Amino acid sequence: MNKHLNTICLTGLLFILPVCPATIARAQPPKTSDTTNAKQTNLLKDELYFGLTKPGGETVSESEWQEFVKAVITPRFREGLTVLDGSGQFLNSSGMLIRENSKIVILIYESSREKNQAINEIIETYKRTFQQESVLRVTSEVKVSF
Secondary structure, eight states: OOEEEEEEEETTTEEEOOOOOHHHHHSSOOOOTTTTTTOOEEEEEEEEEEEOTTTTSSSSSHHHHHHHIIITTTTTTTOEEEEEEEEEEEEEEEEEEEEEEEEEEEEEEEEOOOHHHHHHHHHHHHHHHHHHHOOOEEEEEEEEOO
């Protein structure tokens, strides 16, 4: 019997699987020296999900979106941003399933009261301008290197 065994417990069942030490070694991430890595910085990452369907069924046009980015987002995040096209669904406040195209804006920045306020201003301006119920904001801490 192999003395290198791995035990897995899954929903009350016990499995004992043979594990080869060479397999474990291959599964480990490669070790690198600090001199070969680019300098890493801890920053915040916000993903903002902007729905493109207006009340009444009209959609935010590409030119309206580009003007919003130019006039509202870029002045607050001149250091950079990424915009992706999306398609999603959600339950609105009435419990109705809504499917719509969206724009996803990714912002990576140093944490500050000013940047947080800038993001809140972007969200509130979008909601007011395009009669939106909400804009989803997802914030996470990230390590970045250039």
